[in-house]
Amino acid sequence: xxxxxLHAMRHSLAHITAAAVQRLWPEAKFGVGPVVDNGFYxxxxxxxxxxxxxxxxxxxxxxxxxxxxxxNFERSEMAIDEAxxxxxxxxxxxxxxxxxxxxxxxxxxxxxxxxxxxxxATDGVSAVDSVSFYKxxxxxxxxxxxxxxxxxxVGAFKLLRVAGAYWRGKETNPQMQRLYGVAFExxxxxxxxxxxxxxxxxxxxxxxGKELDLYTISPLVGAGxxxxxxxxxxxxxVFAQYSNQLRQKFGFEKVWTPHxxxxxxxxxxxxxxxxxDELFLVTSQETDDKMALKPMNCPHHTQIYASKPRSYRDLPxxxxxxxxxxxxEKTGELGGLNRVRSLTQDDSHVFCxxxxxxxxxxxxxxxxxxxxxxxxxxxxxxxxxxxxxxGYLGEADLWASAQVQLKDAVLANAxxxxxxxxxxxxxxxxxxxxxxxxxxxxxxxxxxxxxxVQPGRFGLEYTDSEGGLGTPVMIHCALLGSIERFxxxxxxxxxxxxxxxxxxxxxxxxxxxxxxxxxxEDIKRILDGVVLMSPVKYNEIRYMVDDRNESLGKKxxxxxxxxxxxxxxxxxxxxxxxxxxxxxxxGEEKISLDALADYLKAI
RNA sequence: GCCGCUGUAGCUCAGUUGGUAGAGCGGCGCUUUCGUAAAGCGUAGGUCUCCGGUUCGAUUCCGGACAGCGGCUCCA
Numbered sequence: 001x002x003x004x005x006l007h008a009m010r011h012s013l014a015h016i017t018a019a020a021v022q023r024l025w026p027e028a029k030f031g032v033g034p035v036v037d038n039g040f041y042x043x044x045x046x047x048x049x050x051x052x053x054x055x056x057x058x059x060x061x062x063x064x065x066x067x068x069x070x071x072n073f074e075r076s077e078m079a080i081d082e083a084x085x086x087x088x089x090x091x092x093x094x095x096x097x098x099x100x101x102x103x104x105x106x107x108x109x110x111x112x113x114x115x116x117x118x119x120x121a122t123d124g125v126s127a128v129d130s131v132s133f134y135k136x137x138x139x140x141x142x143x144x145x146x147x148x149x150x151x152x153x154v155g156a157f158k159l160l161r162v163a164g165a166y167w168r169g170k171e172t173n174p175q176m177q178r179l180y181g182v183a184f185e186x187x188x189x190x191x192x193x194x195x196x197x198x199x200x201x202x203x204x205x206x207x208x209g210k211e212l213d214l215y216t217i218s219p220l221v222g223a224g225x226x227x228x229x230x231x232x233x234x235x236x237x238v239f240a241q242y243s244n245q246l247r248q249k250f251g252f253e254k255v256w257t258p259h260x261x262x263x264x265x266x267x268x269x270x271x272x273x274x275x276x277d278e279l280f281l282v283t284s285q286e287t288d289d290k291m292a293l294k295p296m297n298c299p300h301h302t303q304i305y306a307s308k309p310r311s312y313r314d315l316p317x318x319x320x321x322x323x324x325x326x327x328x329e330k331t332g333e334l335g336g337l338n339r340v341r342s343l344t345q346d347d348s349h350v351f352c353x354x355x356x357x358x359x360x361x362x363x364x365x366x367x368x369x370x371x372x373x374x375x376x377x378x379x380x381x382x383x384x385x386x387x388x389x390x391g392y393l394g395e396a397d398l399w400a401s402a403q404v405q406l407k408d409a410v411l412a413n414a415x416x417x418x419x420x421x422x423x424x425x426x427x428x429x430x431x432x433x434x435x436x437x438x439x440x441x442x443x444x445x446x447x448x449x450x451x452x453v454q455p456g457r458f459g460l461e462y463t464d465s466e467g468g469l470g471t472p473v474m475i476h477c478a479l480l481g482s483i484e485r486f487x488x489x490x491x492x493x494x495x496x497x498x499x500x501x502x503x504x505x506x507x508x509x510x511x512x513x514x515x516x517x518x519x520x521e522d523i524k525r526i527l528d529g530v531v532l533m534s535p536v537k538y539n540e541i542r543y544m545v546d547d548r549n550e551s552l553g554k555k556x557x558x559x560x561x562x563x564x565x566x567x568x569x570x571x572x573x574x575x576x577x578x579x580x581x582x583x584x585x586x587g588e589e590k591i592s593l594d595a596l597a598d599y600l601k602a603i
Numbered sequence: 604g605c606c607g608c609u610g611u612a613g614c615u616c617a618g619u620u621g622g623u624a625g626a627g628c629g630g631c632g633c634u635u636u637c638g639u640a641a642a643g644c645g646u647a648g649g650u651c652u653c654c655g656g657u658u659c660g661a662u663u664c665c666g667g668a669c670a671g672c673g674g675c676u677c678c679a
Contacts, residue, residue: 050606050607051607052607052608053607053608054608160673161607161608161673161674162606162607162608162673162674163606163607163673163674163675164605164606164607164674164675164676165606165674165675165676166605166606166675166676169675169676170676171604171605171675171676171677175605175606175675175676176606176675177606177607178606178674178675180673180674206671206672210614211614217670217671219652219669219670219671223669223670223671269679270679271679274679275678275679278677278678278679295679296679298679325679327678327679329677329678330604330605330676330677331604331670332604332605332606332674332675332676333604333676333677333678334671335671335672335673339678425679426679427679444678449679476679510639512636512637512638512639513636513637513638514636515636549635549636549637550637550641550642551637551638551639551641551642552637552638552639553637553638553639553640553641553642554640554641554642555639555640556639556640557639557640557641558640558641559640560640561640567639569638569639571638572638573638574638581638581639583639588639
């Protein structure tokens with residue numbers, strides 16, 4: 001049992017899926033069928049007919065028939081023109097397109113072919129002469145392989161879902177149906193995987209957001225416009241405070257900007273050309289100004305910088321603003337708190353001289369690492385570069401320089417990273433911190449971006465030491481990213497058990513009966529005096545008293561289901577001994593009332 | 604936006620092959636004052652997401668809208 005065999009198994013199952021579909025719908029046109037994490041998929045076009053999950057039993061039955069029959073996977077070679085003729089003859093236009101690309105440039109990777117380069121590759125240089133096919137039973141498919149020897153050798157599998165997918169990932173191409181399956185060597189491993197998926201649902205932030213009373217979405221307000229409850233708002237505030245305090249240490253100053261602006265601002269910044277159709281437009285009944293809700297804050301901040309002359313001695317100028325932006329995202333992209341139309345950024349912008357870039361980026365890297373280390377969340381760091389496509393602004397050499405400087409900063413901090421082209425912002429490259437949600441999807445949280453473009457477009461300048469004029473560099477940074485998205489990842493990462501310092505309700509006092517009312521008042525006086533100073537400063541204790549006429553068991557159950565980190569149980573015994581029973585996830589212990597404040601500060 | 608699926612009480616869900624619905628939890632009331640994950644009894648909650656169509660009759664069938672889920676595309 002090894003990765004290679006698992007890969008061959010899953011790949012073979014993709015073929016078997018396609019073979020089964022072809023038996024059931026002979027007119028099916030096939031795209032590609034690769035291996036993915038935990039399984040495989042196959043892209044299929046049935047024209048007007050659609051496969052739904054209701055068809056899965058029928059398809060799986062057909063697949064089992066093919067597997068049980070036990071055909072060998074037979075490899076053969078075909079000359080490229082012969083293969084194209086085969087695709088035409090069998091009415092497989094997608095395969096024909098792939099073969100033509102292979103013939104022309106030796107690759108079928110859409111990304112390599114899409115950027116206006118079709119036909120640029122010289123015929124015969126990178127082109128291929130012949131291609132390989134695999135045949136199992138009556139099903140023949142263009143394929144590089146490898147496969148298992150026999151259809152019987154494919155382990156345990158299950159068709160999981162069907163989804164739409166554009167041919168070669170292009171929105172303007174026809175949409176095919178993607179059949180996803182999962183596969184493992186043994187039924188036991190498959191069952192374990194499905195069990196893990198079930199477990200992941202328990203920590204889904206949308207489920208916990210409701211159970212823990214953190215936020216709600218009202219259709220009357222609108223999709224993608226979450227409303228935060230008192231508990232959810234505490235979470236937002238406490239993390240925003242932490243994020244701010246981390247940067248205030250490095251000289252960042254808070255600013256405030258309005259949520260609307262004239263569109264002129266974005267025409268100048270370059271956002272209008274790139275994101276114009278995702279702006280919420282605002283109409284003035286008083287003037288003819290065309291206004292928009294702000295979708296980001298950097299252009300606003302440039303205008304604070306530009307409000308007065310700056311000397312090289314004034315730099316860096318560092319602005320900090322936690323504020324909500326509005327983006328008219330496509331409806332199908334919305335989901336929970338991950339992707340919303342009103343997103344709050346813990347945004348900041350540094351305006352500095354070129355020689356200050358390194359230190360400024362270092363400060364931000366240190367802040368980001370400290371924040372995510374505090375909540376024990378592992379991140380992958382991505383250096384996001386531009387690619388050759390249109391839509392990036394600025395000179396090529398500035399881009400090259402910016403990309404090198406970001407990489408140097410990351411290297412200097414000994415941070416592990418991976419590099420990806422085509423992920424940059426239109427004005428500059430980024431260092432992105434990627435977190436993973438409960439079911440393995442990756443989301444960008446913190447981001448540090450280097451921008452040589454916007455300062456120039458806005459005509460920002462400073463007087464240099466020689467008395468001449470220089471253009472400052474901008475560094476954009478959000479440590480949490482979108483607070484909404486950050487919370488979605490945090491909730492799933494912690495499974496709702498927020499660290500003591502950040503929990504909306506940190507402590508619940510549970511009474512055993514109504515004879516301890518005065519003693520509870522003593523405890524409240526102590527709790528009211530506790531202020532945590534780390535990791536967030538001036539963090540007052542948040543607690544409630546549950547003195548309802550209910551059983552202790554029920555109170556414990558409710559407090560535990562609510563994932564309250566500390567329960568203080570108070571009865572006559574505790575009162576007599578001048579102590580409380582402190583119940584946490586770690587267990588329960590008696591703490592003297594005199595030691596309670598220090599105990600809480602040390603959690 | 605596109606493809607597929609889903610929408611019954613505050614929550615989790617059952618049900619109606621077309622004759623206007625039910626459970627548990629939660630809420631409320633009474634009893635109980637009970638030391639470690641649900642005390643007992645009673646009771647009130649529903650234009651079955653919304654709008655059209657078919658039908659004697661629609662929560663159920665059909666169409667549309669809205670919302671949610673899984674993908675694709677996109678993410679300043």
